[in-house]
Amino acid sequence: MKYWRRPLDKDEIKTPKGHIYLIPDRCKGCGFCIEFCPKGVLEESKEINKKGYHLPKIADGKEDDCINCNFCMLICPEFAIYTEEGE
Amino acid sequence: MSVKGAGDEGRIETGEEHPLDHILRRDRLPHIWCPGCGLGSAMTCFAQAIEGVDIPLKKQVLLSGIGCTGRIAGYVNVDSYHTTHGRAIPFATGLKIANPELCVTVFSGDGDLFAIGGNHFLHAARRNVDINVICVNNFNYGMTGGQQGPTTPVDAKTTTTRYGSFEHPFNLPYLAAATGAVYVSRWTTLHCRQLEKSMEKALQKKGFTFIEIISPCPTGFGRPNKLGEGLEELRYYREKSVIKNDASWDEMDLHMRGEEPIVVGDFVDTERPTYLELEEQMLRKRGFMK
Ligand SMILES: Cc1ncc(C[n+]2csc(CCOP(=O)(O)OP(=O)(O)O)c2C)c(N)n1
Ligand code: SF4
Ligand code: SF4
Ligand code: SF4
Ligand SMILES: [Mg+2]
Numbered sequence: 001m002k003y004w005r006r007p008l009d010k011d012e013i014k015t016p017k018g019h020i021y022l023i024p025d026r027c028k029g030c031g032f033c034i035e036f037c038p039k040g041v042l043e044e045s046k047e048i049n050k051k052g053y054h055l056p057k058i059a060d061g062k063e064d065d066c067i068n069c070n071f072c073m074l075i076c077p078e079f080a081i082y083t084e085e086g087e
Numbered sequence: 088m089s090v091k092g093a094g095d096e097g098r099i100e101t102g103e104e105h106p107l108d109h110i111l112r113r114d115r116l117p118h119i120w121c122p123g124c125g126l127g128s129a130m131t132c133f134a135q136a137i138e139g140v141d142i143p144l145k146k147q148v149l150l151s152g153i154g155c156t157g158r159i160a161g162y163v164n165v166d167s168y169h170t171t172h173g174r175a176i177p178f179a180t181g182l183k184i185a186n187p188e189l190c191v192t193v194f195s196g197d198g199d200l201f202a203i204g205g206n207h208f209l210h211a212a213r214r215n216v217d218i219n220v221i222c223v224n225n226f227n228y229g230m231t232g233g234q235q236g237p238t239t240p241v242d243a244k245t246t247t248t249r250y251g252s253f254e255h256p257f258n259l260p261y262l263a264a265a266t267g268a269v270y271v272s273r274w275t276t277l278h279c280r281q282l283e284k285s286m287e288k289a290l291q292k293k294g295f296t297f298i299e300i301i302s303p304c305p306t307g308f309g310r311p312n313k314l315g316e317g318l319e320e321l322r323y324y325r326e327k328s329v330i331k332n333d334a335s336w337d338e339m340d341l342h343m344r345g346e347e348p349i350v351v352g353d354f355v356d357t358e359r360p361t362y363l364e365l366e367e368q369m370l371r372k373r374g375f376m377k
């Protein structure tokens with residue numbers, strides 16, 4: 001990120017990092033988590049679960065981008081995706 | 088693991104336990120709702136809310152009537168009742184009066200609460216019974232095949248309005264406020280954070296509270312009305328929702344088409360003596376209670 005002025009507390013404020021988990025057999029491939037992740041971390045994979053739904057996956061180059069905001073967990077209608085604080 | 092398909096790149100690590108699993112009846116998942124249905128998101132917000140407030144889960148009771156929304160009572164791991172069609176509110180009223188310690192919430196559909204159960208809603212709000220009513224408004228009877236209901240917008244297509252609905256729908260926040268609800272709010276299933284906050288407020292508030300949740304029902308309403316699948320309907324909410332806490336009643340009318348906004352917000356937050364408080368006042372006044 002570029003700043004027009006370096007924030008004074010930039011070194012103290014840490015952006016949280018999240019670790020994403022998926023319970024594959026609950027997912028129904030609705031795409032909500034993919035569309036509404038504010039960091040664009042997720043995309044649809046070719047992989048399918050046993051019911052034939054396409055699962056979300058982490059997009060190329062976005063492996064470290066999850067900020068643990070929790071929104072994917074809240075919007076997922078299937079209790080299938082969630083995050084935990086990462087390091 | 089039962090996942091088959093292409094390579095491992097980007098595969099999300101498999102989780103063992105969802106953070107809300109202890110509030111869900113895990114053995115019943117996956118639930119019956121269609122892909123892209125908003126009910127699961129609404130239920131997640133509720134599960135978060137009952138955990139977020141300072142009321143023990145043991146004191147929380149959830150009731151539903153009949154319908155897709157009515158299934159919620161069967162998936163939440165607190166004391167819950169799946170009552171007959173339209174009758175969750177009288178059931179809840181009885182529970183609250185018999186055991187005022189309980190935090191009683193009714194979670195049901197637009198048809199259940201405002202068609203067959205409409206009269207109960209009016210009188211529970213009028214009496215200011217200390218219960219919470221949450222209505223998932225998907226503008227139709229989802230469970231029985233997408234028929235017109237009391238919130239179906241004019242001109243909307245349902246299986247019983249092939250030429251477009253020609254009935255005026257209820258404006259639910261207006262109805263709730265007019266009949267006496269002390270807290271009234273409306274969100275879409277995309278407004279997860281606001282919805283969770285409003286639910287927490289309602290759970291903690293004394294008196295009759297009402298929350299309307301606008302939710303996609305791609306199967307019954309979205310597809311025939313060109314709102315598309317659940318995802319497309321959520322995009323539509325993102326584009327058309329306007330948060331306006333001081334909106335006029337007219338502005339709260341929903342059209343679900345064209346350029347018309349979807350006005351959401353916390354519309355009413357007021358105080359009025361509850362049914363039990365007034366009862367106690369009268370009993371004391373007449374000397375039947377010390
Ligand atoms: C006495 C009675 N009449 C009719 C029905 C059929 N019925 C089941 S659900 C339903 C409507 C549900 O609509 P709504 O409350 O909007 O729930 P949704 O499925 O849309 O969530 C009807 C008419 C019934 N179960 N019982
Ligand atoms: S927690 Fe937030 S940033 Fe991380 S994947 Fe979910 S929505 Fe995206
Ligand atoms: S929101 Fe949930 S059900 Fe929908 S695609 Fe994402 S993980 Fe699957
Ligand atoms: S019919 Fe509609 S309300 Fe019922 S589960 Fe399907 S999408 Fe949801
Ligand atoms: Mg309905």
